[in-house]
Amino acid sequence: MGYQAKFKVWRGDAEGGDFVDYRVDVEEGEVVLDIMHRLQATQAGDMAVRWNCKAGKCGSCSAEVNGRPRLMCMTRMSTFGEDEEISVAPIRTFPVIRDLVTDVDFNYAKAREVPAFAPPEGVAPGEYRMAQADVERSQEFRKCIECFLCQNVCHVVRDHEENKEPFSGPRFLMRYAELDMHPLDVRNRKEDAQEDGGLGYCNITKCCTEVCPEHIKITDNALIPMKERVVDRKYDPLVWLGKKIFKRQELEQRGATGAQSLENPGPDNGSALDADRIGPVGTS
Amino acid sequence: MTDPGTTTAFEAAGEGATDVAAVTHHTYDVLVIGAGGAGLRAAIEARLRGKRVAIICKSLFGKAHTVMAEGGIAASMGNANPRDNWEVHFRDTMRGGKFLNNWRMAELHAKEAPQRVWELETYGALFDRTPDGKISQRNFGGHNFPRLAHVGDRTGLELIRTLQQKIVSLQQEDFARTGDYESDLAVFHEYTITELLKDGDRIAGAFGYRRPTGELVCFHSAAVVLATGGVGKSFKVTSNSWEYTGDGHALAMRAGAKLLNMEFVQFHPTGMVWPPSVKGILVTESVRGDGGVLKNSEGERFMFNYIPEVFREQYATSEDEGDRWYTDADNNRRPPELLPRDEVARAINNEVKEGRGSPAGGVYLDVSSRMPAAEITRRLPSMYHQFKELADVDITAGPMEVGPTCHYVMGGVEVDPDTAASAVPGLFAAGEVAGGMHGSNRLGGNSLSDLLVFGCRAGAGAAAYLDGLAEVPTVSDASVTSAREDVERPIHNSGxxxxxxVHQELQQTMNDLVGIIRKADEMELALKKLHELRDRIPRVAVDGRRAYNPGWHLALDLRNMLMVSECIAMAALERQESRGGHTRDDYPTMDENWRQELLVCSLQDGPDGPTVQLEHQGQPAMREDLFDLFELDELKKYYTGDELGGHRSDAPPRQTRGTEGAGDEAERSSSTTETGGDPGGELTGGGA
Structure with missing residues (x-):
């Protein structure tokens, strides 16, 4: 049942590195991540691999297996021939830290540029009402496990370092779409996506959709509809006239709520504890 | 994520150190260790109360083990059945824990869970909906009404992402005010804390390292919230990720706090059993909540043979009745597949032991014969995906093979229920690392709600503690030097x-000798092996590179796993009864004399350095109004005769018990009269 597989694993750091050959045992039902763990335990104790859940739910173990961006925990060894040489390399678009681990902080920086969910005014917690059909569109995008494979494979940034500044990448353009389609979000997301997220850079080659381990239809369901909404809005002359003033007002409002919640941490922010209920334990 | 600009680095050369790395220092009001549901909710609360907060996590931000939670979050919102309320939830939780729970924690949890869930919607969460647009709620083991708010079977991911995005929104507010996203709320991801630092009795900070670089770090903070999760990586077959190495449990012990209930380890009944490499990965309880049934190799729905006496009145005795319950819960009793997890895990274990298991050593969990394929892929998308991709099994066409897997530790840091404060001033704990809330067994869905309720309280508790602090404690150079020596030891060791x-031996020992069914001689052998490992762990050596070196990281986690394993084995050997997540082959029944005995572990200095000590501790008696929420007949199954005095049945009925209970009071009384003192009258459908 078991056999010895031939692996080439990229070892190195920011200074450089190369593929190293390994021969390693494979047992029935294993995935590439199992093999990386066996290498660590038996031949390469210091080999850096980022992983967490080993069940395709956390999106930590992204790598390029035989050149294809994959989650190592969801890549079964049975998909390769026993004689096939399998290469494992770090995802290419982000700087290498060590071995298979890359610095993905680009994504966290982009996440901070997307304005947060803007709740409707005057709707108390517990009073939110939404139809299942309406939440499903955004729910599809919230299946994202942030493996960043779409960010890695998107050719806008994969070979163009200079585009990382103006372009958020498919994951975060999808976040704009998710908020735009949220039934109760009150902020206008079209302009954000176009001007801050760089939606125009996307030319819908669907590379992101192809690599998504959650099978989210990123291009068809998020990016294309968002592009259509942006176009609709752009050609509306009334929108064009008012948009600069509107944007400034929005920004000022955002600043104000920030200051408020720091100074008034009372019941208004919904997180205060009911003082009457806090008492010493054991009093009866 | 970038570090805040407030850091200063200085050389702290230890005596005789062969290579000297700088220690980077950071100062915050509150340090939250762990970025799962409890940690993030604590950080949000402390920040909203005006504190500067740092969150530290071993993985990337947003990858915490909470993402693995599938089924849902328990909160008695009453959206699916308006008869649900906090009192019913409280009763279910106490029953699930076999009345060993800290009742005050169970009370706060049941009362505050709905608020905490609704609040998530204001952060942008999108739960599945009822036809009238409210949050949908599903059935789960031990919960009397459909109570779990859910998003398909990826509820944990929704929880983590929502809280993560709320953190980002607070950072955006800070950016608008200060020009720095991390001025008041910073995330240090891929950092590990190895030691808590104290000034006298009080917490003064924490020491650790940055995983990608190996850089050493010292945080100066007067308040530390532990939200580090559990201990599953001490066992071989587990649903837990590599992060679950008992760090918070061990940090708290070394800082002088106590752990309680460590013998209670939950083995989830349904983990994958095939292929071997995925053994232990979780199969959500929602499969059963939504209608899935358990069968043995003879095709029998065997759970009907395993309804324990204490739950006899509340579960269906025929398949027909169980099946009717899914559509008419008011007039039928629930199927026994939905018994609490400890009962189901033991039943599966027994079926396999008696030769009625599947080829891979599990039993069959079948949903394919219970609903159309499209319904299965809609309700259980990640289960469909998981089996298809990892086991080549189509769950819409045939059964899954499942068996018990180490899933959750009920034991943890002893805390004050209201503030989450431990016995060490400045040290707080919330979520799985805290003990007491779930008693001897946790109900599914009660973990996510626990994280939010007590995460919030821990953040508030830490903020209040700081407000009352007269003097800021300081970190001594000596404590930093000592923590640093411990961290660098595996690098300096050679050969x-x-x-x-060592890790594999530890896991095998715990799995084989302190697993789901326990015996005295096996646990004694386990302790002997653990003592051997205790001598070997300080000799672990790793290749000297500091940057992202997993061998070094594991070497440092080992001592934590060992310490919690010793606690589990010692407490399990001491408790001579079977209750919840603790099953003794040699003491197979529950003993009411043990109900109020809590076993407490602490670290005591001895001739060979600090060792784990075990003590007995009494459980405070339940407050009268809570006690009265149960029928006397039910309490008699758990309590000794001496403890039953003062129940309402001894005195004329009182009029009210407070506003929250007013509505339910009338209904409960009526159901009591009609069913003639049936324990937990609502379970049989009240007026049925």
Whole structure:
């Protein structure tokens, strides 16, 4: 049942590195991540691999297996021939830290540029009402496990370092779409996506959709509809006239709520504890 | 994520150190260790109360083990059945824990869970909906009404992402005010804390390292919230990720706090059993909540043979009745597949032991014969995906093979229920690392709600503690030097033990000898092996590079796993009864004399350095109004005769018990009269 597989694993750091050959045992039902763990335990104790859940739910173990961006925990060894040489390399678009681990902080920086969910005014917690059909569109995008494979494979940034500044990448353009389609979000997301997220850079080659381990239809369901909404809005002359003033007002409002919640941490922010209920334990 | 600009680096050369790395220092009001549901909710609360907060996590931000939670979050919102309320939830939780729970924690949890869930919607969460647009709620083991708010079977991911995005929104507010996203709320991801630092009795900070670089770090904070999760990586077959190495449990012990209930380890009944490499990965309880049934190799729905006496009145005795319950819960009793997890896990274990298991050593969990394929892929998308991709099994066409897997530790840091404060001033704990809330067994869905309720309280508790603090404690150079020596030891060791080998031996020991069914002689053997490992772990040596070196990281986690394993084995050997997540082959029944005995572990100095000590501790008696929420007949199954005095049945009925209970009071009384004192009258459908 078991056999010895031939692996080439990229070892190195920011200074450089190369593929190293390994021969390693494979047992029935294993995935590439199992093999990386066996290498660590038996031949390469210091080999850096980022992983967490080993069940395709956390999106930590992204790598390029035989050149294809994959989650190592969801890549079964049975998909390769026993004689096939399998290469494992770090995802290419982000700087290498060590071995298979890359610095993905680009994504966290982009996440901070997307304005947060803007709740409707005057709707108390517990009073939110939404139809299942309406939440499903955004729910599809919230299946994202942030493996960043779409960010890695998107050719806008994969070979163009200079585009990382103006372009958020498919994951975060999808976040704009998710908020735009949220039934109760009150902020206008079209302009954000176009001007801050760089939606125009996307030319819908669907590379992101192809690599998504959650099978989210990123291009068809998020990016294309968002592009259509942006176009609709752009050609509306009334929108064009008012948009600069509107944007400034929005920004000022955002600043104000920030200051408020720091100074008034009372019941208004919904997180205060009911003082009457806090008492010493054991009093009866 | 970038570090805040407030850091200063200085050389702290230890005596005789062969290579000297700088220690980077950071100062915050509150340090939250762990970025799962409890940690993030604590950080949000402390920040909203005006504190500068740092969150530290071993993984990337947003990858915490909470993402693995599938089924849902328990909160008695009453959206699916308006008869649900906090009192019913409280009763279910106490029953699930076999009345060993800290009742005050169970009370706060049941009362505050709905608020905490609704609040998530204001952060942008999108739960599945009822036809009238409210949050949908599903059935789960031990919960009397459909109570779990859910998003398909990826509820944990929704929880983590929502809280993560709320953190980002607070950072955006800070950016608008200060020009720095991390001025008041910073995330240090891929950092590990190895030691808590104290000034006298009080917490003064924490020491650790940055995983990608190996850089050493010292945080100066007067309040630390532990939200580090559980201990599953001490066992071989587990649903837990590599992060679950008992760090918070061990940090708290070394800082002088106590752990309680460590013998209670939950083995989830349904983990994958095939292929071997995925053994232990979770199969959500929602499969059963939504209608899935358990069968043995003879095709029998065997759970009907395993309804314990204490739950006899509340579960269906025929398949027909069980099946009717899914559509008419008011007039039928629930199927026994939905018994609490400890009962189901033991039943599966027994079926396999008696030769009625599946080829891979599990039993069959079948949903394919219970609903159309499209319904299965809609309700259980990640289960469909998981089996298809990892086992080549189509769950819409045939059954899954499942068996018990180590899933959750009920034991943890002893805390004050209201503030989450431990016995060490400045040290707080919330979520799985805290003990007491779930008693001897946790109900599914009660973990996510626990994280939010007590995460919030821990953040508030830490903020209040700081407000009352007269003087800021300081970190001594000596404590930093000592913590640093411990961290660097595996690098300076040469030719010693292999960290991976030692870890495998530890996991095998716990799995084989302190697992789901326990015996005295096996646990004694386990303790002997653990003592051997205790001598070997300080000799573990790793290749000297500091940057992202997993061998070094594991070497440092080992001592934590060992310490919690010793606590589990010692407490399990001491408790001579079977209750919840603790099953003794040699003491197979529950003993009411043990209900109020809590076993407490602490670290005491001895001739060979600090060792784990075990003590008995009494459980405070339940407050009268809560006690009265149960029928006397039910309490008699758990309590000794001496403890039953003062129940409402001894005195004329009182009029009210407070506003929250007013509505339910009338209904409960009526159901009591009609069913003639049936324990938990609502379970049989009240007026049925």
């Amino acid at each position: 010693g033990e292999n960290a991976y080998t």
